[in-house]
Amino acid sequence: MTITPAMPVSEPQAAEPEGSDMESRLKQMTQSGADLPPRQRFKKMLRHARLRPTNQRMALANILFAQGNRHVTAEVLYDEAVAARIPLSLATVYNTLRQFTEAGLLRQISVGGSKSYFDTNPDEHHHFFVQDDDALLDIPGGEAVLSKVPQAPEGFEIVGVAVVVRLRRKRR
Numbered sequence: 001m002t003i004t005p006a007m008p009v010s011e012p013q014a015a016e017p018e019g020s021d022m023e024s025r026l027k028q029m030t031q032s033g034a035d036l037p038p039r040q041r042f043k044k045m046l047r048h049a050r051l052r053p054t055n056q057r058m059a060l061a062n063i064l065f066a067q068g069n070r071h072v073t074a075e076v077l078y079d080e081a082v083a084a085r086i087p088l089s090l091a092t093v094y095n096t097l098r099q100f101t102e103a104g105l106l107r108q109i110s111v112g113g114s115k116s117y118f119d120t121n122p123d124e125h126h127h128f129f130v131q132d133d134d135a136l137l138d139i140p141g142g143e144a145v146l147s148k149v150p151q152a153p154e155g156f157e158i159v160g161v162a163v164v165v166r167l168r169r170k171r172r
Helices: 021-031 038-048 055-065 074-083 090-102
Strands: 009-011 107-112 115-119 127-130 135-138 163-167
Touching (some): 038 055, 055 074, 074 115, 090 107, 107 163
Parallel strands (some): 127 163
């Protein structure tokens, strides 16, 4: 099990309540303008997140968000950008993913070592990691993963909890 800061918690034992200001802001950023053409929708989303809609950010937003909720690594996103003939470097992809994550458009999910996935669904949820396939899957929101968050040590506060349940295929 890997625990990374991804889900805001206001008290050590309670996640931010549904319908909170942060949750509604994230939904508005990612869903506002659903009736607009993709380019205008992504421009609006980036501006709402206080990010300048540069050509590279717009192109990466299109790759990331046009297909609905998904989990990608920086390398996969870079490969998709190269295949779409978008001129950018892997460093630009990493920087953009960091900016999108800090703006609340993505969640970064660490699955061990230096491997991270970026989730286009910023809502609170946990994940299965299928080791055999190197794939990240959402755990349905209604399934309880933790019944209680432990008390933070003296001098610390809990800023988030994300659970990654590792899976492998059964051996016969």
